[in-house]
Amino acid sequence: MSNSPSGVSRRDFLHLGSAAVVGSAVASQFPMSANAYYSTNDEIKIGLIGCGGRGTGAASQALSTSQNVKLVAMADAFQDRLEDSLTNLTNPDADFAEKVAGRIDVPEDRRFVGFDGYKDVIALCDVVLIATPPGFRPIHFEAAVNAGKHVFMEKPVATDAAGVRRVLAAAEQAKAKQLNVVVGLQRHYQRVYLEWMERIHAGMIGDLTTARVYWNSGGVWVRDRASLEADAGRALTEMEYQMRNWYYFNWLCGDHIVEQHIHNLDVGNWGFNALPIKAQGQGGRLVRTGLDHGEIFDHHYVEYEYADGRRMISQCRHMPNCTNRVSEAFHGTNGSAPNPGVLVSSSGHDLYRHNSKGDPNPYQVEHDELFAAVAAGEFKYTDGENGANATMTAILGRMATYSGKEIGWDEALASENRLVPDTFSWDAEPPVMPDADGRYAIPVPGEINVL
Numbered sequence: 001m002s003n004s005p006s007g008v009s010r011r012d013f014l015h016l017g018s019a020a021v022v023g024s025a026v027a028s029q030f031p032m033s034a035n036a037y038y039s040t041n042d043e044i045k046i047g048l049i050g051c052g053g054r055g056t057g058a059a060s061q062a063l064s065t066s067q068n069v070k071l072v073a074m075a076d077a078f079q080d081r082l083e084d085s086l087t088n089l090t091n092p093d094a095d096f097a098e099k100v101a102g103r104i105d106v107p108e109d110r111r112f113v114g115f116d117g118y119k120d121v122i123a124l125c126d127v128v129l130i131a132t133p134p135g136f137r138p139i140h141f142e143a144a145v146n147a148g149k150h151v152f153m154e155k156p157v158a159t160d161a162a163g164v165r166r167v168l169a170a171a172e173q174a175k176a177k178q179l180n181v182v183v184g185l186q187r188h189y190q191r192v193y194l195e196w197m198e199r200i201h202a203g204m205i206g207d208l209t210t211a212r213v214y215w216n217s218g219g220v221w222v223r224d225r226a227s228l229e230a231d232a233g234r235a236l237t238e239m240e241y242q243m244r245n246w247y248y249f250n251w252l253c254g255d256h257i258v259e260q261h262i263h264n265l266d267v268g269n270w271g272f273n274a275l276p277i278k279a280q281g282q283g284g285r286l287v288r289t290g291l292d293h294g295e296i297f298d299h300h301y302v303e304y305e306y307a308d309g310r311r312m313i314s315q316c317r318h319m320p321n322c323t324n325r326v327s328e329a330f331h332g333t334n335g336s337a338p339n340p341g342v343l344v345s346s347s348g349h350d351l352y353r354h355n356s357k358g359d360p361n362p363y364q365v366e367h368d369e370l371f372a373a374v375a376a377g378e379f380k381y382t383d384g385e386n387g388a389n390a391t392m393t394a395i396l397g398r399m400a401t402y403s404g405k406e407i408g409w410d411e412a413l414a415s416e417n418r419l420v421p422d423t424f425s426w427d428a429e430p431p432v433m434p435d436a437d438g439r440y441a442i443p444v445p446g447e448i449n450v451l
């Protein structure tokens, strides 16, 4: 099967990452050209961990690529989520049905339910898709890299600094093993952003001075305890409840500044080509006050400062019936970038206006590019480090708004304030518990220690 100069088959690359087999000296001699020597069309086995909305979407996109792919194993904490996902993926009326036909082979003995199913899935596949709530990401990503598997993982990649450090270490390992890693910060795969950034970085509006980034929206789903228990026909353990209603618990979600606003913060860093050195801000919860709203805020405002004194101004809000804005903007010495794809001179005339008509869906592009690289035996994608840094930027903002204090990047990244437990079981107490009235402690600025 192998006609590579190193005697490495594409099957080996799929399983181990080329460097693990080839050895780094040889690998660096042929850093991006491994594909030139592979001509087989081996099936690429895909495993899915976290079979919710995004995991199902990611699987449908992976299976819609033009490579020889097959979904062979799935894991979810809950059986019903896994079965629903499989039903959706095999729905003959789905718009992707034709593309994925014949590419799904997940018999019952390759469906894994519970906290440990990820291990079985990783063992069975070549490329792992990870789309659980982000609290689990460091554990799953590290396990996939240790096993030598290529990875697509959703953002954010952690909910605390300890998790970010774990992802940074695993991302280094992935590079050493030449494993492709794509992170679902899809703006990096979206034409309007790529064209915009290219022109910004080429200096079309001069030197950037300020960034403004926004995720102001009406909010997301709530999976309330009463309905969940009615569906189950019994009382849920606190762990079951928090795992179902994960958005509202920081060990699982990280708060919405981490879970959603990460996209915009990442774009700010991308524009500046830098990471912030400190942040200060404020936030709280005004409309998100129900028992099922857990412990997270509904608004955050943060000023991030970079080493050269530049600022990124960040707003995120989850409140219905307000003015919504999800976007990014930059100001430069010779003009501004008021919205993605738009550049305007200081005197107000258009320098560039991207027409997005016909642009490919970035969620699909992520998978097209990842699977093309894997199929060709190429090592091209190292998104893990940026995913970790974008996540840390958002966690830094959360630390600033929760504490009401100015927090430095280095002290935030070194924080030992761990949110995620080391072991998981359905009977275990989650890291935060409700009081006698069913309420969770809400961070109070000036009172809580976030470091």
Ligand SMILES: NC(=O)c1ccc[n+]([C@@H]2O[C@H](COP(=O)([O-])OP(=O)(O)OC[C@H]3O[C@@H](n4cnc5c(N)ncnc54)[C@H](O)[C@@H]3O)[C@@H](O)[C@H]2O)c1
Pocket: 049, 050, 051, 052, 053, 054, 055, 075, 076, 077, 078, 081, 082, 114, 115, 117, 118, 131, 132, 133, 134, 136, 154, 155, 156, 184, 185, 186, 243, 259
């Ligand atoms: N890039 C994007 O634009 C985008 C869009 C939506 C969601 N996402 C991300 O995707 C992730 C999932 O979001 P979602 O909307 O699909 O949520 P979801 O609740 O629909 O799905 C999450 C699934 O993971 C399962 N799960 C939880 N813990 C698990 C574990 N330890 N092992 C296996 N399965 C586990 C849950 O039971 C659930 O089925 C989040 O990180 C979210 O931020 C990204």
